[in-house]
Amino acid sequence: MTSELALKVIEIMINCSIIVQSIEYLSLKKHFSEKGIWRWSEIKQEHPVLPIFSFLLSENNFIYFLVARIVSALGLIFFFPHSFILILFLFFTSLLISLRFRGSFNGGSDYMALIILSALCIAAFFKTPRVQMGVLWYISLQVCTSYFIAGMVKIKQRKWRSAEALSKHMTSSNYNPPRWSQNIFSKKIWAMCAAWGVIVFEICFPIILTQHNPSVLYWLLAGFLFHLTNVLFFGLNRFLIVWCATYPALYFITNNFSYSP
Amino acid sequence: MLYFIVLYFLLIILFSLIKFKEIKSPTLNLFKSMFPSWKFFDESNDTPVLLYREADDWKICFSPPKLRWWHFFYNPAGNFYLAYHSHLQQVLGELTVASVEEATHFQDNLSYKMLEHFVRSKSPQSDFQFKISSIKKAPNGFAIIEDILISPKLKVEIV
Structure with a gap:
């Protein structure tokens, strides 16, 4: 690319x-x-x-x-x-x-x-190619920052670490997630796995900047699935397309940049 | 280059540990889309809802729309619902930082007026009242945990 x-x-x-x-x-x-x-x-x-x-x-x-x-x-x-x-x-x-x-x-x-x-x-x-490279770096850093800060905010909260926050979001009357997901996340073990899955995924996302194909594709696929579940559970459809629009920048940067001198 | 990236994320961690004084500026609030915070789902407490009543029973003003397959791409009702939620958060934020004087005249505040518009968009047929409350799910619908703001009785608009 x-x-x-x-x-x-x-x-x-x-x-x-x-x-x-x-x-x-x-x-x-x-x-x-x-x-x-x-x-x-x-x-x-x-x-x-x-x-x-x-x-x-x-x-x-x-x-x-x-x-x-x-x-x-x-x-x-x-x-x-x-x-x-x-x-x-x-x-x-x-x-x-x-x-x-x-x-x-x-x-x-x-x-x-x-x-x-x-x-x-x-x-x-x-x-110019140099500016294009800079712009793609800028978009990549911004998307990594967005995940990283979202993860940092969650890990600092006891209710997120204990999965209480996630269970609350899933069962609150503010959202309308499918019944099956409410049943799954009402069980402590699954809620715990999901809450820590989200936290670890978000905090570790900047690691993608050190990766190349094919692992970059797995990271991006994980990101896509993450946003897909956010639409499914919380109706955040605008996030899906806008965040995925940044992925070509990540794909390009990770496969065209080497940290070795 | 790798060192710069590591340094960048270390600085983010450092700054996230420092508690900065909140800047109250209408201009900054207006242009907040230029200063993204990325703090998604940071509120782990109950998110209050807008309730209204024409007669005795309080009703939830807006419920989340049922998800259809096309909502993955096109979801005006869902995004309207999210905007309504953001508005409630804004009202609660303004209430939290309001001085005694501001709180006394809160009904003159635009955010408060918009709450009234949200309720009027449900086309009440008679005089009505609205409130923001924390609720929890109950077998017969919902139970009110705490009332945060209650409006006086308001006249229905005659078209």
Whole structure:
């Protein structure tokens, strides 16, 4: 895999994610109308900078804004790959969507999408192998950091170490995991295995940076399955595609970089 | 290069051991998507829910949607539900750091108003009330452990 191809795959995946997310927002349009929940007339009063964006983020304009994002993402996939202007547009509109929903709509997946888009912007502007390498390193380090910090936070908590936290998440009324998984994780031994499995996987994930094929593929497969179970148990579908969009960077870096002098 | 990577993750461990003072800034909060925290599922306590009632019985305002196969790719209802949860977390965070003065006038707060909008999106047919409570599953639905915030009775919107 070349750095060019890795960036191309990342670009296609993040654009697919943007298209799906924009369609999801459009299907929730009654909630960001002036009779809905996220009313722009109220939100824009929260900070003096917000009214500047009213021409983009007010009720009806926001719908055109989302359609423009879909068109731009399709343009990047089919007609203008690596177009700096279009990627920059998607970066700024992603940032504006975060502002529209008072910081973020979907937390982590919004953060990671912005990281990927900012990196792609730089790669599209400079287009040199050295910059492309730097951008792929940046994305790889960010995704490793995300897993590592998530694992660190969990291992520091007694309730996570004793699997109480995981059992609580699985059986709480806040999520709707399948009945069979609730039965499995109500048993202490399985909950313990799963909780420590998650902690060890997340904390050890940066080890991938020292690996090559085929073990890199096993790490990435484990990551994919991890996110798949997160969709199954907690409905986190946006995380699946956005995090998997970073995997070509990891694949490229680990197979094209040697630590030996 | 390997040493730099090891040093990078050691620094993360070091910084995670230090307790930093929380910065309260509306601008930073607005641009929080630029400063990812990656602290997923760090809350291991009961996550409260939004309840409302028109008559006597409290009802859960939003329940997690049942998962279908296409939700792996496209899940607007599920993401709306997650956004509702993030909002509850934000309200609780704001309540925790609110001064006595701010807490007294909490109904003027945008997060509080949005709670009301969340309930109104359920189209109540008569005057209603809402509250944030910690609950646990019970044989007949749920049992309330603790009430955190209760609204006054609110008028239904006449369309």
